[in-house]
Amino acid sequence: MPIEKTLSIIKPDATKRNLTGLINAKFEKSGLKIIAQKRLQLTRSMAEKFYEVHKDRPFYNDLIDFMISGPVVVQVLQGENAVKLNRIIMGATNPEEAEEGTIRNEFAESIEANSVHGSDSLENANAEITFFFANIELI
Numbered sequence: 380m381p382i383e384k385t386l387s388i389i390k391p392d393a394t395k396r397n398l399t400g401l402i403n404a405k406f407e408k409s410g411l412k413i414i415a416q417k418r419l420q421l422t423r424s425m426a427e428k429f430y431e432v433h434k435d436r437p438f439y440n441d442l443i444d445f446m447i448s449g450p451v452v453v454q455v456l457q458g459e460n461a462v463k464l465n466r467i468i469m470g471a472t473n474p475e476e477a478e479e480g481t482i483r484n485e486f487a488e489s490i491e492a493n494s495v496h497g498s499d500s501l502e503n504a505n506a507e508i509t510f511f512f513a514n515i516e517l518i
C-alpha cells in the first residue's frame with residue numbers, strides 16, 4: 380500500500396478542551412506518524428483562504444468565525460493510505476453519523492465544532508500541507 384501524507388487540523392473546540400494528546404494518541408495507535416505539528420492562531424484571511432472551496436456554502440461565515448475562535452494544531456500525518464485512514468479515524472463530518480470509536484463520535488460537539496479536519500483526497504492533501512508547512516519541516 381502506498382505511503383501517503385495528509386493534513387490534519389485539531390480544531391478550536393478540541394484545543395480548548397485540552398484534547399490534543401487524546402486525539403494524537405488515536406492517530407498513533409492506528410499507525411499514523413505525526414511528522415510535523417504546530418499550534419497556531421489562524422487569522423481570518425488564512426481561514427478564508429484555507430476553506431475557499433466552501434465560500435458559497437451557507438455555513439461558510441460561521442465556519443470561519445469558529446476556526447479563528449481559538450488556537451488550532453495543524454499537523455502532517457504519514458502512513459499507508461494516510462488520506463483514507465485518517466478519514467476513517469476521524470469519522471463522519473456530522474458527529475451524529477460518526478461510528479463508535481472515531482474522534483468525532485467521542486469528542487465532537489456539533490457538525491461545526493467537530494474537533495478535527497482531514498484532507499479529502501491526495502491532491503488536496505498536498506495542497507493543504509503546502510499551505511501550512513515548508514518541506515524542511517516534514518521530518
Ligand code: CMP
Nearest residue numbers: 433438442472490491492493495496497
Ligand atoms: P471540515 O472537514 O473542516 O470541512 C469543512 C467544515 O465545515 C466541516 O469539516 C464542518 O466542520 C463544517 N460544517 C459546518 N456545517 C456544515 C454542513 N452543514 N455540512 C458540511 N460541513 C459543515
